[in-house]
Amino acid sequence: MPDVTWEDPFCATGNNCFRLGTDGDGNAYIAVAGHEDAYLTDTVDALRTLIRDIKAGKADHLL
DSSP states (O other), X not given: OOOOEEOOOEEOTTSOXXXXXXXXXXXXXXXXXXXXXXXXXXXXXXXXXXXXXXXXXXXXXXX
């Protein structure tokens, strides 16, 4: 597993808690809190776009 710096969990009402992380190579990670060994990874820009789209209501079913 890469050396990932995880942020505090983000928990939406009635949903799973997610954690976001980054590594020294500029990759971003997202995982369900407590299961950080099973993560998705992409560039920081791709993860930022995903989060912006979710907040804009384009994919609110994901959270």
